[in-house]
Amino acid sequence: MNMDEIMDEEEEEFEFSRNYFLAKEHGSSSAKKSTNKLTDINLVDEQELREASLHIQPKHEKEIACLMDSYKNMYPEWVLALRSGFSLLMYGFGSKKVLLEDFASTALTEYSVVVINGYLQTINLKQVLITLAELLHDQVKAKRKASSRDLPKSQQPSNSQSIEDLLTFLDEAEIEEDGYVICVIIHNIDGPGLRDFETQQYLARLAACTHICIVASIDHVNAPLYWDKNMAHTQFNWCWYHVPTFAPYKVEGMFYPLILAHGGANQSVKTATIVLQSLTPNAQSVFKVLAEHQLSHPEEGEFLSTS
Amino acid sequence: MNPEEAAQIPRRTTRSLASSSASTSNNASSAKVNSLEPLTINDLLVGGDPISLDELFSNFPGRSSQILEIVSLLGPLNTPMLPLFVYGGASTGKTSIILQLFRHLNRPLVYSSCRTSYNQRILFESILNQLHLHRKSSANGYSNAKRCERPSDFINFLREALTDAINNLKEKSAKLISGKTMAQGGIGNMIYLVFDNFQLVREWDKSSTLLPFLFNLYDLLKIPEVGLIFISNTSPDTFYSSNMGYVEPIPVYFPDYTDADIRKILSRNQADSKLYSSFLDVALRSFFRVTRQVDELSTAFKPLYEKYCEPLSDKRVFPNGDKDKDMKRKLFSHINPHITSSLNEIFKVSSHPSVEVENSKEANLKVNQRKLERREEIAKLDFHMSTSAKYLLISAFLASRNPATLDASLFDSKGGSHNRKRKRKPSEKVPERKESLEEELLMKGPGSFPLERLLAIFQCIVSVAEDSSDEDKQSGELMSDVLLQLSSLCNAKFIFKGRSCPIEGSVRYRSTVSEDLALKVARSLKFPLSSYLYKRT
Numbered sequence: 001m002n003m004d005e006i007m008d009e010e011e012e013e014f015e016f017s018r019n020y021f022l023a024k025e026h027g028s029s030s031a032k033k034s035t036n037k038l039t040d041i042n043l044v045d046e047q048e049l050r051e052a053s054l055h056i057q058p059k060h061e062k063e064i065a066c067l068m069d070s071y072k073n074m075y076p077e078w079v080l081a082l083r084s085g086f087s088l089l090m091y092g093f094g095s096k097k098v099l100l101e102d103f104a105s106t107a108l109t110e111y112s113v114v115v116i117n118g119y120l121q122t123i124n125l126k127q128v129l130i131t132l133a134e135l136l137h138d139q140v141k142a143k144r145k146a147s148s149r150d151l152p153k154s155q156q157p158s159n160s161q162s163i164e165d166l167l168t169f170l171d172e173a174e175i176e177e178d179g180y181v182i183c184v185i186i187h188n189i190d191g192p193g194l195r196d197f198e199t200q201q202y203l204a205r206l207a208a209c210t211h212i213c214i215v216a217s218i219d220h221v222n223a224p225l226y227w228d229k230n231m232a233h234t235q236f237n238w239c240w241y242h243v244p245t246f247a248p249y250k251v252e253g254m255f256y257p258l259i260l261a262h263g264g265a266n267q268s269v270k271t272a273t274i275v276l277q278s279l280t281p282n283a284q285s286v287f288k289v290l291a292e293h294q295l296s297h298p299e300e301g302e303f304l305s306t307s
Numbered sequence: 308m309n310p311e312e313a314a315q316i317p318r319r320t321t322r323s324l325a326s327s328s329a330s331t332s333n334n335a336s337s338a339k340v341n342s343l344e345p346l347t348i349n350d351l352l353v354g355g356d357p358i359s360l361d362e363l364f365s366n367f368p369g370r371s372s373q374i375l376e377i378v379s380l381l382g383p384l385n386t387p388m389l390p391l392f393v394y395g396g397a398s399t400g401k402t403s404i405i406l407q408l409f410r411h412l413n414r415p416l417v418y419s420s421c422r423t424s425y426n427q428r429i430l431f432e433s434i435l436n437q438l439h440l441h442r443k444s445s446a447n448g449y450s451n452a453k454r455c456e457r458p459s460d461f462i463n464f465l466r467e468a469l470t471d472a473i474n475n476l477k478e479k480s481a482k483l484i485s486g487k488t489m490a491q492g493g494i495g496n497m498i499y500l501v502f503d504n505f506q507l508v509r510e511w512d513k514s515s516t517l518l519p520f521l522f523n524l525y526d527l528l529k530i531p532e533v534g535l536i537f538i539s540n541t542s543p544d545t546f547y548s549s550n551m552g553y554v555e556p557i558p559v560y561f562p563d564y565t566d567a568d569i570r571k572i573l574s575r576n577q578a579d580s581k582l583y584s585s586f587l588d589v590a591l592r593s594f595f596r597v598t599r600q601v602d603e604l605s606t607a608f609k610p611l612y613e614k615y616c617e618p619l620s621d622k623r624v625f626p627n628g629d630k631d632k633d634m635k636r637k638l639f640s641h642i643n644p645h646i647t648s649s650l651n652e653i654f655k656v657s658s659h660p661s662v663e664v665e666n667s668k669e670a671n672l673k674v675n676q677r678k679l680e681r682r683e684e685i686a687k688l689d690f691h692m693s694t695s696a697k698y699l700l701i702s703a704f705l706a707s708r709n710p711a712t713l714d715a716s717l718f719d720s721k722g723g724s725h726n727r728k729r730k731r732k733p734s735e736k737v738p739e740r741k742e743s744l745e746e747e748l749l750m751k752g753p754g755s756f757p758l759e760r761l762l763a764i765f766q767c768i769v770s771v772a773e774d775s776s777d778e779d780k781q782s783g784e785l786m787s788d789v790l791l792q793l794s795s796l797c798n799a800k801f802i803f804k805g806r807s808c809p810i811e812g813s814v815r816y817r818s819t820v821s822e823d824l825a826l827k828v829a830r831s832l833k834f835p836l837s838s839y840l841y842k843r844t
Binding site for chain 2: 020021182221222223224225226228229230231232240281
């Protein structure tokens with residue numbers, strides 16, 4: 001390797017940090033800031049936009065189908081990893097929902113499977129745990145009846161039990177025989193409903209239970225920020241698989257508004273939320289003060305401009 | 308140990324103190340063991356040459372009051388006694404004094420250690436073996452005299468064996484009285500049972516029934532010719548509280564040795580007492596910080612003393628007068644580096660390597676000693692972190708400490724565009740202004756920084772480190788690994804995290820590490836942290 005290539009490599013490495021520093025340094029200078037506004041774009045009506053998106057021709061269909069077939073060959077490897085105690089984590093460009101469900105329906109037939117749609121806005125984790133506990137309880141009962149052993153004093157999981165009790169039930173070692181494994185498939189474990197630190201801790205404890213194994217997918221770049229080393233390597237025990245599918249995020253994107261659409265008033269709430277989230281905390285508090293003032297003085301400011 | 312113990316117990320004298328004079332008797336007695344004659348009642352004696360009380364006092368400096376106390380409690384020949392409870396710290400001479408005392412008093416003794424007899428059954432059977440004068444041999448298939456598991460069986464067997472043995476003794480003493488030889492004064496009618504290392508019984512399986520049983524033995528047996536002695540490391544109230552319903556044994560406390568006593572003990576049997584005392588002056592001071600136990604000190608001092616005497620090997624005579632102090636200083640400087648390494652090894656049992664290995668070790672030792680001395684002054688990091696965690700910690704510290712505008716000039720290899728302008732001359736500000744600026748820095752606390760800035764600094768630092776090191780490290784850290792590391796650091800409270808959702812990137816972090824810790828971490832990575840710190844002048 002000659003010097004030029006080495007220099008290029010170094011520059012590539014530094015690109016992220018150098019760009020960041022330079023950008024911050026020139027932040028105050030107005031030369032590079034663009035003065036374009038969103039209102040300069042001719043926004044379309046939302047309906048039109050949705051119809052048009054339905055008519056998008058998918059490209060490279062053959063290649064994508066080939067790629068998906070190659071993933072099918074990896075199913076046995078994934079099942080092996082699951083049985084060895086790892087949890088699968090799928091990442092890559094494109095929606096992995098179809099892939100995971102296909103995997104579950106073909107390769108995981110001997111286990112019970114529970115699917116959590118992490119891309120929903122809110123997820124009630126306690127309900128999920130109750131479902132899992134009930135499933136396990138039924139399985140235990142069925143096996144016990146078949147082998148005609150004495151039924152242990154296990155109570156029916158109900159809503160009154162705390163999350164701790166449910167987790168201990170799922171983890172208990174009293175049930176010695178193998179085969180009581182429930183697979184939990186979590187689409188978008190970094191979804192908006194699961195971004196709470198507590199929720200991730202419960203999920204980690206769930207993954208550490210002996211009768212549960214987890215298959216999950218992530219889409220956000222900074223998703224590992226939710227887990228620390230203990231959670232990732234010991235409790236979850238992630239095995240990372242890069243599975244780009246290039247499939248459109250049709251289902252996951254349903255809950256996010258189309259920014260480029262010229263929506264009515266109901267859309268502006270969601271877009272306003274997105275815009276507010278990208279502001280600095282100081283600006284957010286300024287808006288908050290403004291909003292409180294407006295709420296407490298409804299008679300002022302009668303007309304609302306949407307521009 | 309058990310089969311040998313039954314044969315050797317009558318011959319056994321003291322535990323090994325480095326300079327104990329009683330060890331000579333072991334050599335004499337070991338010849339007799341091989342004859343494998345059947346045991347007689349005389350074999351219950353401690354054996355060895357008789358020693359006088361004065362010899363006992365001189366053998367155990369500083370213990371004269373304890374010896375006298377025990378002698379008075381044991382009483383003259385054939386006086387019944389209450390059970391004794393001898394306790395004191397480790398290596399205070401309890402076992403050796405009891406054994407030597409019985410050698411002096413010449414009375415039969417049944418010794419059992421709760422360390423070698425590590426459970427109830429073995430303890431009972433070993434005592435019964437000794438009382439029955441039973442030696443395990445191939446003839447009886449190395450079996451014990453009686454099989455005894457339960458305390459109830461033990462009591463019955465013990466009573467039988469004791470009455471037999473005591474009758475035996477009475478016959479013997481009757482013969483002696485009728486005979487002419489009264490030189491030895493007889494060994495009396497009493498048999499003493501000694502339980503050593505008694506504190507270990509507390510941890511046995513059935514200790515809750517065993518301990519009251521053993522303490523009650525005196526009442527249960529109702530044989531006045533039996534004396535019980537318990538030896539333990541811990542005081543009696545760790546075994547029972549008062550009002551337990553049995554006769555409490557009389558406690559005898561062995562306090563730890565004073566400094567003067569330790570010196571006396573260690574200096575016994577040394578060829579050159581003056582040289583040794585000057586050696587002790589040097590060595591004891593540092594070793595007293597670690598341990599005061601005589602056995603540990605003696606094992607540690609033996610090789611150290613040889614090292615100390617090395618410079619003198621050509622000069623046999625220890626010079627007096629003015630040369631005294633020079634000599635002392637020379638010896639001191641010779642021994643000093645070895646003391647610290649020896650301190651570390653004090654709990655190790657060192658094997659004896661061959662001569663060649665020792666010679667090569669010495670060559671290395673000198674180089675290491677110098678390094679060790681230099682590094683001792685610099686404080687070391689108390690805990691262990693992975694390299695990426697350390698770099699992340701340093702980047703967080705830098706991000707908190709330096710204002711964001713300086714990053715480009717500090718970290719960017721091309722120096723940023725306004726490099727020249729940013730170089731500030733150290734201005735001549737009034738010292739008070741400097742102080743107030745520093746105070747301001749302290750009061751404001753660490754600054755906050757967003758995630759991207761942290762990652763940018765981290766990438767710069769890591770690549771700097773990779774350039775400077777010679778080894779081939781893999782370039783490009785895994786991003787997810789770094790993020791996981793960040794979360795772990797946050798959980799360990801090295802970095803504070805703001806409230807909002809972290810993965811959107813809007814949360815700001817603060818580093819909570821003090822400058823000392825950051826410097827320590829940087830030093831362990833050989834990272835020049837101080838050149839990156841922003842100094843407000």
